[in-house]
Amino acid sequence: MSVGTQSYQLSDYLEKLPGTTFRKLYQQPSTAFAIFRRMLPPLAKIFVQALLYAPSPLLLKQLDVWVKAEGKAQRDRALSILRSLHIVSISVGKDKPQEVHLTTNFQNSLRLALEGGGSHGSFGVPSTLPVDPTIDIPYLDRYARKKWEDILHYVVNSVGVHGDGGSGGSGAGPKASVKDLLLAGRLVERRPDTKGGIAITQAGFTFLLQEANAQVWTLLLLWLEAVDRSATASGMDSIDMLSFLFMLASLELGRAYDTSALTEPRRNMLPSLVDFGLIYIPRDPRQYFPTRLATTLTSTASALRSVSSAFAAATAAAPTDATALGGAAPAPAVGTESRGSIIVETNYRVYAYTSSPLQIAVLALFCQLNMRFAGMVTGRLTRDSIRRAISYGITADQIISYLAAHAHDQMARTAATVGRPVLPPTVVDQIRLWQLENERMRTTPGFLFKDFDTYDEYQALSSYAEEIGVLEWKNDKKGMFFVSKYEQLRDFLKSRKSSK
Amino acid sequence: MPRAIRGVLIECEPAIKSIIVHLDSANNDIIIEDLDESHLVVKENMVHLLKQKLEDRLKETYRPEEPLADSE
Numbered sequence: 260m261s262v263g264t265q266s267y268q269l270s271d272y273l274e275k276l277p278g279t280t281f282r283k284l285y286q287q288p289s290t291a292f293a294i295f296r297r298m299l300p301p302l303a304k305i306f307v308q309a310l311l312y313a314p315s316p317l318l319l320k321q322l323d324v325w326v327k328a329e330g331k332a333q334r335d336r337a338l339s340i341l342r343s344l345h346i347v348s349i350s351v352g353k354d355k356p357q358e359v360h361l362t363t364n365f366q367n368s369l370r371l372a373l374e375g376g377g378s379h380g381s382f383g384v385p386s387t388l389p390v391d392p393t394i395d396i397p398y399l400d401r402y403a404r405k406k407w408e409d410i411l412h413y414v415v416n417s418v419g420v421h422g423d424g425g426s427g428g429s430g431a432g433p434k435a436s437v438k439d440l441l442l443a444g445r446l447v448e449r450r451p452d453t454k455g456g457i458a459i460t461q462a463g464f465t466f467l468l469q470e471a472n473a474q475v476w477t478l479l480l481l482w483l484e485a486v487d488r489s490a491t492a493s494g495m496d497s498i499d500m501l502s503f504l505f506m507l508a509s510l511e512l513g514r515a516y517d518t519s520a521l522t523e524p525r526r527n528m529l530p531s532l533v534d535f536g537l538i539y540i541p542r543d544p545r546q547y548f549p550t551r552l553a554t555t556l557t558s559t560a561s562a563l564r565s566v567s568s569a570f571a572a573a574t575a576a577a578p579t580d581a582t583a584l585g586g587a588a589p590a591p592a593v594g595t596e597s598r599g600s601i602i603v604e605t606n607y608r609v610y611a612y613t614s615s616p617l618q619i620a621v622l623a624l625f626c627q628l629n630m631r632f633a634g635m636v637t638g639r640l641t642r643d644s645i646r647r648a649i650s651y652g653i654t655a656d657q658i659i660s661y662l663a664a665h666a667h668d669q670m671a672r673t674a675a676t677v678g679r680p681v682l683p684p685t686v687v688d689q690i691r692l693w694q695l696e697n698e699r700m701r702t703t704p705g706f707l708f709k710d711f712d713t714y715d716e717y718q719a720l721s722s723y724a725e726e727i728g729v730l731e732w733k734n735d736k737k738g739m740f741f742v743s744k745y746e747q748l749r750d751f752l753k754s755r756k757s758s759k
Numbered sequence: 760m761p762r763a764i765r766g767v768l769i770e771c772e773p774a775i776k777s778i779i780v781h782l783d784s785a786n787n788d789i790i791i792e793d794l795d796e797s798h799l800v801v802k803e804n805m806v807h808l809l810k811q812k813l814e815d816r817l818k819e820t821y822r823p824e825e826p827l828a829d830s831e
Binding site: 701703706707709732734739745752 | 769
């Protein structure tokens with residue numbers, strides 16, 4: 260998906276961290292730089308640059324020089340982001356005008372990052388040992404792609420409903436530790452009634468639909484949270500881990516780095532990072548290579564497009580519909596990457612020009628696939644196939660936006676020339692109707708209150724229930740109402756009784 | 760003194776509600792209170808069974824209109 264979506268995930272995580280954590284994080288120039296590069300909207304970057312070399316705090320209203328009159332909302336947003344990331348602090352004085360300055364650690368680190376001073380090794384220490392010439396960028400890309408596709412396959416295959424679709428190309432699958440992470444993050448869940456014992460969740464489907472970069476962050480944040488939970492046992496520190504990830508992101512693709520320059524806890528992280536495909540360790544373990552998954556962590560460039568070419572490239576190919584997925588389309592994929600490949604006809608037939616087992620497996624989630632040819636599969640959207648998908652927790656909107664985002668160029672072109680939506684409206688409506696069919700009734704457990712002695716008593720209690728937000732239904736005429744919780748109402752009744 | 764009765768509130772279309780009322784009429788073991796044309800309170804332990812029965816009933820009356828069989 261878009262840059263915006265990925266950043267939100269990371270920012271959600273960062274927002275929860277306390278200020279002391281940020282002070283620690285910003286000791287590393289690479290972290291300060293990564294946050295600056297990745298997390299800030301343009302206006303916030305301008306503010307930071309203005310403040311970076313200011314000898315003394317600026318007046319808050321001096322920043323308005325860079326803000327157009329109509330840009331007040333953006334200014335407030337930029338400042339609130341800067342504040343929540345503990346990059347600036349703003350003085351609160353009643354009689355004095357408000358002043359703003361960068362927090363010390365951030366200021367020092369960002370200066371260091373820009374000027375390159377210090378001996379912090381924050382941007383990695385290149386290995387001085389001879390490098391195996393066969394380990395070049397294409398090799399690393401292939402390696403990272405393989406690792407990442409294994410993980411995606413595991414998630415897709417967890418459905419276990421498709422015929423020949425998803426069986427190919429997955430190899431041994433990800434390591435047990437990665438599987439545990441996916442389970443802990445509820446991207447998949449244990450379900451004894453399925454083939455592999457696990458099943459994809461709605462979050463898992465959303466995960467599959469994300470761009471590779473966002474997927475990587477999702478998994479990494481799951482990992483950090485898992486470490487947080489078991490901090491004492493593992494001896495790992497999620498803050499240091501996060502700053503190591505930011506450091507990895509600043510490394511150069513295709514270059515070997517010195518393992519021995521890393522601290523002990525960071526060296527212990529390497530095996531997990533290998534499992535995710537973020538780094539590659541050659542036979543000589545004194546070196547490590549960051550892969551494209553790692554080096555694009557904090558940039559807005561797309562990570563390993565072809566890893567999820569089935570998803571991401573096509574999202575870029577249909578920018579108008581990508582917005583439906585939650586943001587602006589990322590920059591188009593480079594060169595010969597596969598573009599949109601799915602054709603949906605008004606008769607519910609689906610043709611997908613793909614041989615990617617991954618994409619076929621995703622299609623099999625909600626399509627009844629009939630035939631498979633070299634480079635193409637055909638299938639059909641049926642009531643049963645959609646209902647089955649919905650029973651996994653996939654929503655109709657997710658299916659529709661997936662189909663729209665991956666629509667074949669031909670469909671997008673035709674739609675554009677006649678000014679109609681990419682997908683046939685009948686099909687879109689029908690998918691929604693099929694979902695509605697499953698939601699014939701809405702159930703809410705709770706309590707029915709009735710047989711009130713007086714209308715006043717009914718009125719008092721029902722309006723109190725409404726106030727505290729537990730009221731689900733009421734009928735003044737019948738003098739009945741339904742609430743989802745009753746404990747507070749019981750106390751309310753008691754106190755009412757006693758006050759009389 | 761008002762009474763509080765544990766149950767499950769069901770919100771649905773009138774058509775669905777009439778099916779539920781019909782299902783209940785056999786033994787009167789489902790519905791606690793019939794609220795209005797789109798709301799009912801039913802017994803908590805009957806919800807699962809009710810969903811199943813409703814699904815069966817709808818299968819009888821509703822023939823999903825599938826497109827013609829494939830002839831590729």
